[in-house]
Amino acid sequence: MSNRITPKLLAEFIGTFALIFIGAGAGAVVGDGVGLPGLIAIAFAHGLTVMAFAFAYGSVSGGHFNPSVTVGVLAAGAMSAGEAIGYIVSQLIGGVAGALLLKTVLGGAATGLGVPALAHNLALGATTLTVTPWAGFVIEAVLGFFIMGGALTGAAFNPARALGPMVATGNFSDAWLYLAAPIVGAIVAAILHTGLVRLAHEGMAAAAARTPAE
Numbered sequence: 001m002s003n004r005i006t007p008k009l010l011a012e013f014i015g016t017f018a019l020i021f022i023g024a025g026a027g028a029v030v031g032d033g034v035g036l037p038g039l040i041a042i043a044f045a046h047g048l049t050v051m052a053f054a055f056a057y058g059s060v061s062g063g064h065f066n067p068s069v070t071v072g073v074l075a076a077g078a079m080s081a082g083e084a085i086g087y088i089v090s091q092l093i094g095g096v097a098g099a100l101l102l103k104t105v106l107g108g109a110a111t112g113l114g115v116p117a118l119a120h121n122l123a124l125g126a127t128t129l130t131v132t133p134w135a136g137f138v139i140e141a142v143l144g145f146f147i148m149g150g151a152l153t154g155a156a157f158n159p160a161r162a163l164g165p166m167v168a169t170g171n172f173s174d175a176w177l178y179l180a181a182p183i184v185g186a187i188v189a190a191i192l193h194t195g196l197v198r199l200a201h202e203g204m205a206a207a208a209a210r211t212p213a214e
Contacts, residue, residue, distance in 0.1 A: 005086060011057035012087050013094040015050075015065040020098030020164040022049045024114030028106060046161075066158040067091050072186030076194050095164030102168065109169040116156040116165075116178055133174050140181035141188075157182050 026045035030038045054063035064070045067088045074084040103109055118131040129152075131139070136153045156162040162178035165171075 005083060008061040008083075009086050009090040011061040012064060012090040013097075015053035015057055015061075015063060016091040016094035016160050017098040017101075018053055019046065019049050019065050019158075020095045020114075020161055021102050022046075023161065024099060024165050025102050025105075027114030028102065028111040031111070061087070065091060065160070066182070067160055068158060068182035068186040071183050072190040075187045075190035091160045092163060095160030096167045097164075099164030099168035102165075109171075112171070113165040113168050115169055115171050115173075116153060116162050118174060118177075119152050122152070133177055136174065137177045137181045140177060141185035153177075157185075159183065 023042070023046035026042045030041055050063075050065060053065060057063055062073070064073070064087060070079075070084050070087040070091070073079050074081065079087075099113055102113055106113070118133065118136045120130050121128045122130070131152050139153050140157060156178050159179045159182055162175070166175055166178075
């Protein structure tokens, strides 16, 4: 491993470790059934952690801290496959390490350690809602970290965020959904982004070609 890639992988490990320890930790401490204030607290824990470590390590690794982000960057052609694999391995190891430390700090896995879960009999006005795995897949693939997503799927939107607590608790319910959906969403976003950029550049080039030379 070259000296150039080592700081990037370390930054991705530390950032993802912190995201799972703090973000999943907030989910474990706040618990289920706490309503909108609890969801906001959990969302802020994740968001502020990502923001802090993006400022700290963004200039080193780009501050991905999320395998789906790395896959999206790879799909956009902005990094090599070898580097992307290194990022993803570092992120997954960081996520698992963060969850295991959280398990130790909280004295076990009884809190669930913030494992994301699909909603069952969620009260919505005069009715209740149960999110099926395929509906959860669509939600995880499409949404960013919106507050509404927390009640429906746990709003992981990050394979490392989902996998770490799953490994620490041994609860792999709907693991395929939480690992695959964010990656699918990231790839679609990358393809759309690169397509729009290419069309914009082609449009500007065509306009320049039509402009008479001075």
